[in-house]
Amino acid sequence: MTNFGRILVTLVDAGVDFILIGGTAGNVHGAARVTYDVDVAYARDLPNLERLAAALEPHAPYPRGAPAGLPFIWDAGTLRQGLNFTLTTKLGDLDLLGTVTGGGDYAALLPHTSSMRLFDRDVRVVDLQKLIELKRAAGRPKDFEALAELEALLEERDKA
Numbered sequence: 007m008t009n010f011g012r013i014l015v016t017l018v019d020a021g022v023d024f025i026l027i028g029g030t031a032g033n034v035h036g037a038a039r040v041t042y043d044v045d046v047a048y049a050r051d052l053p054n055l056e057r058l059a060a061a062l063e064p065h066a067p068y069p070r071g072a073p074a075g076l077p078f079i080w081d082a083g084t085l086r087q088g089l090n091f092t093l094t095t096k097l098g099d100l101d102l103l104g105t106v107t108g109g110g111d112y113a114a115l116l117p118h119t120s121s122m123r124l125f126d127r128d129v130r131v132v133d134l135q136k137l138i139e140l141k142r143a144a145g146r147p148k149d150f151e152a153l154a155e156l157e158a159l160l161e162e163r164d165k166a
Contacts, residue, residue, distance in 0.1 A: 008098025108143020
């Protein structure tokens with residue numbers, strides 16, 4: 007079971023530059039749809055990669071779905087050599103995205119975010135309009151299923 011709060015607090019307290027996206031961002035905006043992981047877009051500069059690696063290291067990150075026992079070194083070098091990581095950790099499932107289909111990288115997404123207070127921390131969250139665009143661009147059946155609810159939330163927000 008994913009501990010959404012502990013994952014976000016861990017990243018914020020370590021000073022990691024990230025943006026909450028995906029289903030958890032949808033929940034923050036009012037969606038009721040269940041999600042099982044935390045998706046974040048993360049900045050890829052070396053100091054941020056070092057903070058991210060250090061923050062997650064105590065929580066035993068490992069590639070989700072990979073057979074147990076495969077050699078996997080978790081450090082800034084691994085992050086630098088890769089881009090998108092689907093991980094399982096002691097805190098639950100976490101997807102780290104260096105680039106997001108339909109949204110680009112951290113810097114490209116940053117103008118489409120706001121800071122929201124979650125779990126007594128300020129967390130950068132993608133805005134609802136951009137989240138809808140990301141879901142549409144991803145094109146997976148589960149994303150298309152989420153679109154109707156997200157679009158209704160946006161319409162309701164626009165009316166208010």
